Amino acid sequence: MIIDEVHIKPTEKTPDFVLNPKGIIKIKGRAIDENFRKAPEQIMHWIDSYLLNPVDTTEVIIALEYLNSFNTIILTSILRKLSQVTQQSKKLVVKWYIENDDEDLMDRGESISSAFDIPIEFIMTDDIKSWY
Numbered sequence: 001m002i003i004d005e006v007h008i009k010p011t012e013k014t015p016d017f018v019l020n021p022k023g024i025i026k027i028k029g030r031a032i033d034e035n036f037r038k039a040p041e042q043i044m045h046w047i048d049s050y051l052l053n054p055v056d057t058t059e060v061i062i063a064l065e066y067l068n069s070f071n072t073i074i075l076t077s078i079l080r081k082l083s084q085v086t087q088q089s090k091k092l093v094v095k096w097y098i099e100n101d102d103e104d105l106m107d108r109g110e111s112i113s114s115a116f117d118i119p120i121e122f123i124m125t126d127d128i129k130s131w132y
Helices: 038-050 069-088 103-115
Strands: 006-008 016-020 024-031 057-067 091-099 120-125
Touching (some): 006 038, 016 038, 024 069, 038 069, 057 069, 069 103, 091 103, 103 120
Parallel strands (some): 024 057, 091 120
Antiparallel strands (some): 006 016, 016 024
């Protein structure tokens, strides 16, 4: 099964999603929309298709300016589902860019990493917007 790249454009309240079948997933921007429903369904469907034949290394790049509780649940679901590549003897690399002073986002990321045993490389930056 061949799957196409999916690009869900950002809004003022939702992040930019790029889902590339070559194993590169990018999530960038602001995640504050409380009614963010349609895109997550599309993302999960794409991931289900991708998991049928994932590449050797799947890389997830996260650069969020803000992440509310509702969208933390969505992000956790995405990462948990993508972590299934490791059950197929494939590699999952998660790089999460966080502004140096954003302790809240760091805490959320560390909680996701430990709760679901997903190794996340946290990369501190002076300007998160430079990553998107």
